[in-house]
Amino acid sequence: MSRQLFPPSVNYLARWILFLIFSGITTATVIFYYGYRSDWWQGQQMAPDQPILFSHHHHVTELKIDCRFCHSTVDQSSFAGMPATSTCLTCHSGVFTDSPMLAAAVQSEQTGTPLKWNRVYDLADYVYFDHSVHVSNGIGCTSCHGDIGNQRLTRKAQQTYMSWCLDCHRDPAQYIREPKDIYSPSAPARSNLTENRKVELLHQFRIGGQHLTDCTTCHR
Ligand code: HEC
Ligand code: HEC
Ligand code: HEC
Ligand code: HEC
Ligand code: HEC
Incomplete structure (x- = not known):
């Protein structure tokens, strides 16, 4: 059984x-x-903690300070550059300021220790990126960093996925803009030019045929 x-x-x-x-x-x-x-996980719309509550809205839209005053190597090298404390103190004099919002800058100047800004955009080390090649060739800040001119605290406006880089590298015309608008803090991310003008600019900047979608362009 x-x-x-x-x-x-x-x-x-x-x-x-x-x-x-x-x-x-x-x-x-x-x-x-x-x-x-998701945007939540990737930190989109969330501003990291910073030693000073710095507002791009105030400095670039209201005071109209050019990006290059603080990010001085953005058109010359791969790295955009971050402002030295002394750059802030050209306007916010270290001796006379008593604003608590600027206390960290005064302390940084007195101790000679640079301010430690936390990164908003940060690519993995295995990706090669270069600012100057983009901003000297008709691609403006807001196409990648969003409407920074409206940001009171800097937050990620754009996820830096590979698919995002490739979307533009496959068809840069959809983002190309006039040279005078490259540093505009409020220009639309996508190009609003006529098709003819886009073609002229692509030609002027000699964009096309550089193997922009080859793996070795970004993974060297
Ligand atoms: C008066 C100085 C100043 C000016 C002018 C300025 N910035 Fe900044 N920027 C800063 C400081 C300070 C930080 C670091 C704090 C922060 O993230 O807000 C920063 C951070 C950034 C970041 C984030 C960097 C990261 O951590 O990944 C971007 C993007 C940026 N700026 C773009 C711009 C653009 C575009 C312009 C011009 C439209 C501009 N900035 C003008 C001072 C400035
Ligand atoms: C070209 C001049 C200029 C530069 C450079 C500059 N600022 Fe300002 N900033 C101003 C002015 C003008 C104000 C508004 C007046 C004020 O509140 O003192 C201001 C306001 C501020 C405030 C608000 C202060 C408060 O008490 O409400 C902070 C914080 C600040 N700036 C931080 C910075 C930092 C950090 C840097 C360097 C990365 C910097 N600024 C560079 C001109 C400048
Ligand atoms: C084609 C897209 C693109 C454009 C255009 C662009 N950026 Fe960036 N930016 C990035 C990426 C991607 C990073 C992160 C780089 C990294 O982690 O190596 C970054 C980082 C930064 C940083 C942090 C410091 C650094 O270099 O890593 C600053 C400041 C900055 N950008 C400012 C600017 C300004 C100002 C402009 C316009 C003059 C601009 N960017 C145009 C994509 C762009
Ligand atoms: C909005 C459009 C746009 C975005 C987004 C963009 N790029 Fe580009 N990139 C271009 C254009 C246009 C060129 C060609 C510039 C020229 O004429 O040399 C270029 C060129 C480059 C080059 C130089 C290629 C060479 O000639 O050697 C590298 C490297 C590069 N991009 C990396 C990146 C990476 C990495 C990202 C994403 C984090 C990115 N790009 C996002 C438009 C873009
Ligand atoms: C225009 C620039 C660009 C080109 C071209 C490119 N990549 Fe990437 N790649 C990136 C960026 C940006 C990331 C994401 C980095 C990060 O998460 O910080 C990435 C990430 C990756 C990853 C990690 C997994 C992932 O998806 O995040 C792999 C694997 C990879 N790339 C392989 C390739 C291969 C294979 C090619 C050629 C077919 C290629 N890439 C072409 C920019 C590029």
């Missing part, structure tokens, strides 16, 4: 457990996939 090791009801239970495990894995995968790529 064959005896069942477990009663039939266990079989039923086991199927339920399997079902729950399977649907749990599926749910976790879906949450992970969409959650990980």
Whole structure:
């Protein structure tokens, strides 16, 4: 006489457990996939903590200070450059300021320790990026950094996924702009020029045929 090791009801239970495990894995995968790529997870719209609550809105839109006054190597090198404390203190004199909002700058000047700004945009080390090649060739700040002129605290306006770089590298015409608008803090991210003008600018900047989508362009 064959005896069942477990009663039939266990079989039923086991199927339920399997079902729950399977649907749990599926749910976790879906949450992970969409959650990980979501704006919330990637920190979009969230400004990192900073030693001073610096406002681009105030400095570039209201006071109309040019980007290059503070990011002085953006048109010359791969790195945009971050302002030295002394750059801030040309206007916010270290000796006379008593604003608590600027206390960290005064302390930085007195101790000779640079301000430590936390990064908003930060590519992985295996990606090569160069500012000057973009801003000298008709691609403006707001196409990549959003409407920085409206930001009171700097936050990520654009996820720096590979697909985003490639979207533009495949068809830069959709973003090309007039040279006078490169540093505009409020120009639209996408080009609003006529098709003819886009073609003229692509020609002027000699864009096209540089293998912009080759892996080795960005992974060297
Ligand atoms: C008066 C100085 C000043 C000017 C002018 C200025 N910035 Fe900045 N910028 C800063 C400081 C300070 C930070 C670091 C604090 C922060 O992230 O807000 C910064 C940070 C940034 C960042 C984020 C960098 C990172 O951490 O990844 C971007 C992007 C940026 N600036 C773009 C611009 C653009 C575009 C302009 C011109 C439209 C501009 N800035 C003009 C001082 C300035
Ligand atoms: C070209 C002049 C200029 C430069 C350079 C400049 N600022 Fe300002 N900033 C101003 C003016 C003008 C105001 C508004 C007047 C004020 O509140 O003192 C201001 C306001 C501020 C405020 C608000 C102060 C308060 O008490 O409400 C902060 C914070 C600030 N700036 C930080 C910085 C930092 C950090 C830098 C360097 C990265 C910098 N600024 C560079 C001109 C400048
Ligand atoms: C084609 C897209 C693109 C354009 C155009 C662009 N940036 Fe950036 N910017 C980036 C990326 C990507 C990073 C992150 C770089 C990294 O992590 O190596 C960055 C980083 C920065 C930083 C942090 C310091 C650094 O160099 O890593 C500053 C400041 C900055 N950008 C300012 C500017 C200003 C000012 C302009 C316009 C004159 C500008 N950017 C135009 C994509 C762009
Ligand atoms: C809005 C459009 C745009 C975006 C976004 C963009 N690029 Fe570019 N990039 C260009 C254009 C246009 C050129 C060609 C410039 C020229 O004429 O040399 C270029 C050139 C380059 C070059 C130099 C290629 C060479 O000639 O050696 C590198 C490297 C590069 N991009 C990396 C990146 C990376 C990495 C990203 C994403 C983080 C990115 N780019 C995002 C438009 C863009
Ligand atoms: C225009 C610039 C650019 C080109 C061209 C490019 N990549 Fe990327 N790649 C990136 C950026 C930006 C990232 C994301 C980096 C980060 O997350 O900080 C990336 C990430 C990656 C990753 C890591 C996984 C991921 O998707 O985040 C791999 C693998 C990769 N690239 C392979 C390639 C291969 C293979 C090619 C050629 C077919 C290529 N890339 C072409 C810019 C580029």
